Amino acid sequence: MAQIKLDQLAHSYYPHPKGQEDYALKAMDYLWDDGRAYALLGPSGCGKTTLLNIISGLLKPSQGRILFDGEDMTMRTPEERNIAQVFQFPVIYDTMTVAQNLEFPLVNRGVDRAEVKKRVTEMLATLELSSKAGLRAQGLTADEKQKISLGRGLVRYDVNAILFDEPLTVIDPHMKWQLRTKLKELHQRFGHTMIYVTHDQTEALTFADKVVVMYEGQVVQIGTPEELFERPAHTFVGYFIGSPGMNILPCELRGYYAVVAGHPVVLGADYQKVSGSRVELGIRPEFVRFVRAGEQGLPVTIDAVDDVGRHRIAKVRLGGHLLNVIVPEGQEIGATDHRVVLDSNKIGIYVNDHRLQPIRFRHGAGASA
Amino acid sequence: MTVKPVNQKAWLLVLPVLLIVALNAIIPLMTVVNYSLQDTFSPGVFFYEGTKWYQDVLSSPRFHGALGRQFLFTGIILLIEIPLGVAVALAMPRKGPWVSVCLVLMALPLLIPWNVVGAMWNIFALPDIGLLGYGLNWLGFDYNYTQQPVAAWFTVVLMDVWHWTSLVVLLAYAGLSSIPDAYYQAAKIDGASAFAVLRYIQLPKMKRVLIIALLLRFMDSFMIYTEPFVLTGGGPGNSTTFLSIDLVKAAIGEFNLGIAAAMSILYFLMTLLVCWVFYTAMMRGDES
Numbered sequence: 001m002a003q004i005k006l007d008q009l010a011h012s013y014y015p016h017p018k019g020q021e022d023y024a025l026k027a028m029d030y031l032w033d034d035g036r037a038y039a040l041l042g043p044s045g046c047g048k049t050t051l052l053n054i055i056s057g058l059l060k061p062s063q064g065r066i067l068f069d070g071e072d073m074t075m076r077t078p079e080e081r082n083i084a085q086v087f088q089f090p091v092i093y094d095t096m097t098v099a100q101n102l103e104f105p106l107v108n109r110g111v112d113r114a115e116v117k118k119r120v121t122e123m124l125a126t127l128e129l130s131s132k133a134g135l136r137a138q139g140l141t142a143d144e145k146q147k148i149s150l151g152r153g154l155v156r157y158d159v160n161a162i163l164f165d166e167p168l169t170v171i172d173p174h175m176k177w178q179l180r181t182k183l184k185e186l187h188q189r190f191g192h193t194m195i196y197v198t199h200d201q202t203e204a205l206t207f208a209d210k211v212v213v214m215y216e217g218q219v220v221q222i223g224t225p226e227e228l229f230e231r232p233a234h235t236f237v238g239y240f241i242g243s244p245g246m247n248i249l250p251c252e253l254r255g256y257y258a259v260v261a262g263h264p265v266v267l268g269a270d271y272q273k274v275s276g277s278r279v280e281l282g283i284r285p286e287f288v289r290f291v292r293a294g295e296q297g298l299p300v301t302i303d304a305v306d307d308v309g310r311h312r313i314a315k316v317r318l319g320g321h322l323l324n325v326i327v328p329e330g331q332e333i334g335a336t337d338h339r340v341v342l343d344s345n346k347i348g349i350y351v352n353d354h355r356l357q358p359i360r361f362r363h364g365a366g367a368s369a
Numbered sequence: 370m371t372v373k374p375v376n377q378k379a380w381l382l383v384l385p386v387l388l389i390v391a392l393n394a395i396i397p398l399m400t401v402v403n404y405s406l407q408d409t410f411s412p413g414v415f416f417y418e419g420t421k422w423y424q425d426v427l428s429s430p431r432f433h434g435a436l437g438r439q440f441l442f443t444g445i446i447l448l449i450e451i452p453l454g455v456a457v458a459l460a461m462p463r464k465g466p467w468v469s470v471c472l473v474l475m476a477l478p479l480l481i482p483w484n485v486v487g488a489m490w491n492i493f494a495l496p497d498i499g500l501l502g503y504g505l506n507w508l509g510f511d512y513n514y515t516q517q518p519v520a521a522w523f524t525v526v527l528m529d530v531w532h533w534t535s536l537v538v539l540l541a542y543a544g545l546s547s548i549p550d551a552y553y554q555a556a557k558i559d560g561a562s563a564f565a566v567l568r569y570i571q572l573p574k575m576k577r578v579l580i581i582a583l584l585l586r587f588m589d590s591f592m593i594y595t596e597p598f599v600l601t602g603g604g605p606g607n608s609t610t611f612l613s614i615d616l617v618k619a620a621i622g623e624f625n626l627g628i629a630a631a632m633s634i635l636y637f638l639m640t641l642l643v644c645w646v647f648y649t650a651m652m653r654g655d656e657s
Contacts, residue, residue, distance in 0.1 A: 058554050079560045091555035093569045104569075108560035152559060 002068040002160040002193065004032040004055060009064035011050055017062065024050045026217045027064065032161075034069075037187050037194040039208035041201060043240070047217040048197045052163050055195065056085045068160055084153035085163040089170060090145035092137040098144075099124065099133040102151050109156075123155045126182070142170045147179070154186055161193040168203065180207055201241050213237045229284070230346075235353045238282050244313060244324045246348075247288065251281040253349065261319025263298050268345040269358030280350045285313065285324040287346035290333060297339030305333065316340065398637075404630035422631035432632065434607060435615040442522075442611060443590045446529045450586055451579065453530070454537025458545055459571070461538070472542075475535045483532075487599025490528040494600075514601065518608035521601050525609050528596055533586060540582040544575035580651045584644055591640055612636055 011025040020026060025047045032038060040048045053059040055066060057078040065074045073081050084105075093101050102123055106116045124130045127147045132140065137148060146167060153162050164183075168176045184207065187194050198204050204211050205225040213221045213228065213236070220234035221227075232238035238246030251258040256270050258281050265281065291297035300316040300323065314325040314333065318340070325340055327333060349356040405422050407415040426432050461471045481489075496502035496513045501524075505512040514520040548570065556566045572579075594613035597603065603610035603618070610618070616636065620629035 053554075056558065058557060078557045083558065085554070085558045087551040087555060089549070089551060091549075091551050094573045095569060104561070105559040108562070108565065149555070152555075 003034040004161060004193065005067040005070070006030045006032075007065040007067060009054065009061050009066060011047075011054060011059065011061045011063075023062075024217055025054070025061075028219055030212075030219060030222070032193060032195070034193055035191040036209045037184075037207060038196065039204035039211045040195060040197045040214060041199065041204040041211050041240070042214035043199055046214045048199075048214055049165055051214070052085070052165055052195065052197050055161070056083045056163050057081045058085075082156075082158070082160045083163060084156055084159045084161075086149050086153045086165065086167045088166040090142060090149045092140075092145050092148050094136070094138040096137055097134050098129055098137050098140070098148060101137050101148050102155050105152050105156055119155050119157075123151045126154075126186070127151050143172060143175050146171055150179070150183075154190075157190045157192070159192060161195060164194070164196040166198055167196075168198075176203075183207065201243075205241075213240065215240075231348065231355065232282065233355050235280065235282060235350050238284070238348070242284060242286075244285055246282045246284050247323045248350070249281045249283075249318070249321050249323070251279055251349075253279050258347075258349070260298070261321055263318075265298070265342055265347070266344045267347055267349070267358075269361045271349055271356055271358050274351050274356070277351045278353075280353075282348040282350055282355075283342045283346060285326040287343040288323065288325045288340050289343075290314075290325065290327065290331070291339040291341055293334075295339070295341070297341045300338050300340055302333070302338055401630045401633050404626050405634050408627055418627065422627040423635070426628060426631045426635060431607075431615065435610055435612050438608075438610065439591060439612045442525070442529075442593070443587060445526055446533070446590050447583065447586055449526070449530050450534045450537050451583060454534050454582065455541045455572075455575070455579070457534065457538045458541035459567070461542055463546065472539070475538050475542075478532050478535050479539075481532075483595040484599050486528065486532050487596040490524060490531075490596070491600050494524045516605050518605055521605060521609050525597050525600060528600060529590065529593070532596065533589070537582045537586065540578045541575055544578035545571060548574045576651075580648070584647060587647065588640060588644060591643070 006028055008027050008029060009025070010023055010027040012023045014022050017023055040051065042048050050059065054061045057073070057076055057080075061074065065072055067073060068081065078085070093104060096104065099120055102120045103116050106119065111119075121130075124133050127150070129144065129147060129151070132144070137145065140148070150164075150167060153159075153164075168179060171179060180203065183194075183196075186192075196204070196207050198207075205228075209224070210222055211225055211228055212219055213234075215234065215236040221232065221237045223231075223233075228237055228241045232241065232246060235246070235248050238248065249260050251260045251265070253271055253274055254264075255273075257264045257266050258279075259265070260281060298318055300318045303315045303317055303322075305327075306313045306315070311329055312327045312333075314327055316323050316325055316338065323340070349358075406418060406420075408418045408421075409415050457475075461475075462468055478486075493499045494502045494514050496506050496515075502512060502514070511517075512520050514524040552570050552574075553566065556570060561569070592613055593611055594617070597609050597611060598614055598617075601609045603614045612632075613636075616629055616632050619625045619632060
């Protein structure tokens with residue numbers, strides 16, 4: 001178990017990277033606390049797997065260092081780092097039995113027979129594979145094979161960290177939920193540092209203490225699920241987390257209010273003047289609502305309304321901009337004269353995609369910033 | 370109960386294939402069966418002989434000798450070519466510009482016509498002018514494949530290894546290339562040694578192509594004719610007379626049609642039997 005530190009770490013798959021765009025992973029400094037569960041979340045190709053393989057030692061970074069509890073591990077092999085990693089597709093040793101598969105990493109490390117037997121028996125029970133222990137691993141279903149892959153990582157409970165690279169991709173939905181619960185359970189029991197790569201936000205948000213959102217080779221935000229939802233640090237986080245994602249509208253900043261498509265929108269805080277940059281206003285669909293009769297609001301036209309079960313999602317147009325509005329169950333959408341209001345405390349201002357810190361908050365909105 | 374309509378039209382569709390197979394396999398084979406059961410003294414005059422030719426062949430020391438040499442030869446080249454082929458495939462680069470260079474070099478021996486291979490080695494191994502033969506003698510070995518049975522065997526085996534190991538290499542390499550990277554990464558994470566990677570990942574994943582390689586090499590080497598015929602002509606003496614060479618001698622050299630036909634049938638059945646045994650044994654190992 002260890003704290004993992006990335007020190008000016010960057011990686012390019014080209015031998016002589018020319019510019020920033022040649023880097024799969026742009027220079028980063030981060031600290032991963034011992035014993036926490038992290039989820040690395042981002043779209044395909046954003047560098048998640050690259051970062052994971054660098055941490056495990058399968059890949060040597062082009063620059064920078066990686067430290068475990070202060071000790072430089074950059075040039076060490078995965079074995080020396082004592083890391084377990086589970087891959088996207090099940091990797092099993094075909095000719096071995098289920099039990100032998102689980103023994104393999106322990107036997108390779110010279111753990112004594114009695115201890116191996118104890119741990120494997122325990123792991124088989126945890127994975128609910130006890131009845132299949134003596135079967136050849138080859139004939140099992142994809143679910144079971146992936147459980148074996150997981151088991152080979154988890155059976156070594158003295159590891160520094162366990163890394164998961166989208167481990168539940170091939171698993172049936174109901175098993176997914178079960179296995180995720182199991183992983184959380186094991187995390188609570190053994191307290192390993194766990195890093196879990198995924199592009200599925202539900203998986204990330206339910207698994208992790210902290211979610212690390214990556215975009216184009218950079219970490220754009222590290223935070224609790226709540227922080228990512230309430231205060232995305234980057235427009236990508238707003239857009240990627242939530243369903244549907246955050247509404248991003250181009251605006252002009254005028255101190256305590258912003259102008260969107262010619263209409264003033266009151267903000268929850270005062271902002272400094274910004275010039276020469278792209279300024280946008282971000283608001284989650286959960287915090288936009290249709291006005292009640294007689295109330296003031298921004299005039300919109302409705303394109304479509306989707307019923308997604310618990311609520312409806314109205315796709316509306318404000319000036320030229322598209323906007324999603326979540327309409328809670330039971331609330332009516334009027335026939336004509338549609339207007340919406342944005343909850344000013346929940347509005348974020350983004351300059352060149354990064355969240356702008358306000359100068360000061362107004363009417364008690366400070367708590368949410 | 371409903372009765373399934375019987376549609377006999379399917380037979381019509383199978384007919385073309387049956388015709389082709391009949392023309393190129395069944396009819397020639399039946400002709401051979403015919404010859405193996407009859408004797409002839411002049412064209413068109415045949416006498417039924419029953420199993421006489423089979424009894425003659427099976428009790429002939431000459432056939433026993435050729436069969437023994439055949440199994441020995443096939444055994445030796447399989448023992449060399451399969452492990453050597455796997456070893457070369459493991460040593461070949463997995464990516465980069467050298468891959469295609471290696472593949473082309475490997476494919477070269479396979480592209481040379483068989484009688485040319487025989488002729489090449491015939492000259493290459495000559496003790497007075499051949500590079501190999503002259504070189505060996507210069508190094509102090511008394512080597513003359515035209516007179517020494519051991520030297521002749523050495524040359525025939527070496528020629529076959531040179532000619533056919535590439536096939537095993539290419540098949541094994543194809544098997545290796547199909548192993549996903551994740552397996553090697555997982556093995557690294559699990560702390561597996563290079564031997565364990567070979568034993569638990571590479572060999573199991575190569576198993577199917579290796580079965581194919583083994584079958585192909587068995588059948589080809591069991592039926593080998595051209596190369597040793599051109600290289601040694603079956604000599605010195607009968608020391609490199611394998612089954613096919615013996616068969617051709619009986620059929621064309623001595624015009625013993627009955628004996629040759631009986632040998633052909635036995636030969637065919639043996640190849641079929643051994644292949645079947647190989648195949649089922651290995652496939653059974655696969656299922657359990």
